[in-house]
Amino acid sequence: MRHFAIVGSGPAGFYTAEALDKAYGGEARIDILDRYPVPYGLIRFGVAPDHQSLKAVSKRYDKVAESAGVDFIGNVTVGRDISVAELLELYDAVILAVGAPHDRKLGIPGEDLPGVVGSAEFVGWYNGHPDFADLDPPLGGSHAAVIGNGNVALDCARILSKTRHEFEGSDIVGHALDALDGSAIRTVTILGRRGPHQIAMTPKELGELGHLEAASPVVEGADFPPLEADDALEPGHRKSITILRGFADTPPDDAKPKRMVFDFFAKPLRIEGDGKAEKIVVERTELDDKGAARGTGETYEVTASLIITAIGYSSSPIADVPFDGGKFVNEGGRIAERLYAVGWARRGPTGTIGTNRPDGYEVADLVAAAMPAGSSDGRAGAEGLKRLLESRGVMATDYDDWRKIEETEVANARAGSPREKFVRHEEWLRTLGR
Numbered sequence: 001m002r003h004f005a006i007v008g009s010g011p012a013g014f015y016t017a018e019a020l021d022k023a024y025g026g027e028a029r030i031d032i033l034d035r036y037p038v039p040y041g042l043i044r045f046g047v048a049p050d051h052q053s054l055k056a057v058s059k060r061y062d063k064v065a066e067s068a069g070v071d072f073i074g075n076v077t078v079g080r081d082i083s084v085a086e087l088l089e090l091y092d093a094v095i096l097a098v099g100a101p102h103d104r105k106l107g108i109p110g111e112d113l114p115g116v117v118g119s120a121e122f123v124g125w126y127n128g129h130p131d132f133a134d135l136d137p138p139l140g141g142s143h144a145a146v147i148g149n150g151n152v153a154l155d156c157a158r159i160l161s162k163t164r165h166e167f168e169g170s171d172i173v174g175h176a177l178d179a180l181d182g183s184a185i186r187t188v189t190i191l192g193r194r195g196p197h198q199i200a201m202t203p204k205e206l207g208e209l210g211h212l213e214a215a216s217p218v219v220e221g222a223d224f225p226p227l228e229a230d231d232a233l234e235p236g237h238r239k240s241i242t243i244l245r246g247f248a249d250t251p252p253d254d255a256k257p258k259r260m261v262f263d264f265f266a267k268p269l270r271i272e273g274d275g276k277a278e279k280i281v282v283e284r285t286e287l288d289d290k291g292a293a294r295g296t297g298e299t300y301e302v303t304a305s306l307i308i309t310a311i312g313y314s315s316s317p318i319a320d321v322p323f324d325g326g327k328f329v330n331e332g333g334r335i336a337e338r339l340y341a342v343g344w345a346r347r348g349p350t351g352t353i354g355t356n357r358p359d360g361y362e363v364a365d366l367v368a369a370a371m372p373a374g375s376s377d378g379r380a381g382a383e384g385l386k387r388l389l390e391s392r393g394v395m396a397t398d399y400d401d402w403r404k405i406e407e408t409e410v411a412n413a414r415a416g417s418p419r420e421k422f423v424r425h426e427e428w429l430r431t432l433g434r
């Protein structure tokens with residue numbers, strides 16, 4: 001019997017567990033560890049609450065968690081409660097699936113002013129992440145800005161622009177729903193340092209902006225290259241650009257009070273304000289011959305009392321594991337003997353949820369090649385882990401505990417919401433009587 005520990009219960013962790021379970025056909029015990037008593041990582045805390053069809057992938061992960069060879073062990077922080085070296089003593093292989101939970105910094109003056117928040121913080125706030133329950137983003141001004149031209153920037157801008165009614169059926173947390181309902185924001189400027197052809201937004205997500213109840217997208221036709229230039233684009237990307245061109249061709253709907261303004265070729269230089277963010281000073285850019293943004297020297301100001309940076313994420317370093325500043329140093333998923341990384345901890349923060357499936361299967365193949373099914377080194381696995389955690393006073397939780405939390409969240413749901421998520425660690429533990 002082989003014993004594997006997967007650290008992190010998001011998509012990458014669950015696909016890897018599924019792959020290992022299949023590869024070993026019942027001849028392996030797979031423990032998925034998480035620092036929280038609730039699993040699914042990015043699905044619970046990252047995917048937008050109004051994208052329930054994406055969140056439904058957790059049903060597949062439920063099946064994995066329920067399979068005989070797989071266990072969920074929650075409320076355990078690797079690097080604090082137990083080290084990676086200790087896990088490697090207990091398990092045949094350790095796979096880091098810890099994602100990339102930290103916001104990359106812009107590195108410009110004024111970035112630390114109140115009113116400037118990272119997308120991980122803002123997304124965590126509306127998705128019930130306990131670290132950001134107290135974020136209280138300033139929604140009292142009429143102008144907000146989102147920096148970045150990826151899908152996360154779109155998520156943040158859309159959430160700021162939706163009406164209460166449009167959150168029906170979502171699992172947005174109550175505190176965010178109420179705060180957004182009282183928001184005075186009427187204009188959200190989405191700043192891209194390059195042009196429309198360089199966006200990292202996908203068609204479905206962009207298309208949604210054309211159907212919002214109270215907001216219209218505003219796009220400047222002059223920002224586009226000639227139409228023929230679209231022919232060279234990959235079909236999915238071309239579709240996104242066609243949608244953007246459609247926005248540029250459609251005047252904003254006067255019956256809708258809110259605007260989502262795409263400001264391309266706009267590179268933030270600094271954020272200014274009297275004790276809090278009030279505006280971004282931006283430099284107009286053009287593309288150089290390598291397609292990078294080059295400043296033109298022309299500057300202007302964008303008013304915003306809430307500024308969300310959505311420019312990518314980095315992983316958390318873990319003691320004694322080589323780290324390159326954004327992810328763990330690895331070759332094809334292998335960090336060192338018996339130590340692997342998957343998902344964003346391996347590749348950096350790119351790709352969709354589905355990208356993590358082949359990623360997890362590839363690393364499971366590496367593990368299985370190094371330790372063929374049927375072999376054993378007699379390691380202690382979960383039993384040894386639980387003994388060690390108990391001796392340290394760490395109250396690990398299991399999958400049944402999660403189901404109790406989930407049942408309570410579903411029972412607490414507001415009308416029109418699938419659940420009312422707990423937003424504090426203590427609430428999870430209290431629900432379990434601990």
Ligand code: NAP
Binds near residue numbers: 147149151199205268
């Ligand atoms: P992303 O797709 O990598 O986009 C990051 C954006 O930030 C890019 O537009 C980038 O511009 C810009 N940026 C980076 N550094 C900047 C700087 N210093 N100043 C100004 N702009 C800067 O990252 P993401 O939006 O965080 O998304 C992460 C991954 O999750 C992506 O693969 C995304 O598709 C996926 N995701 C998917 C969904 C969905 O399917 N519904 C939802 C959310 C996220 P440059 O191109 O110029 O570098």
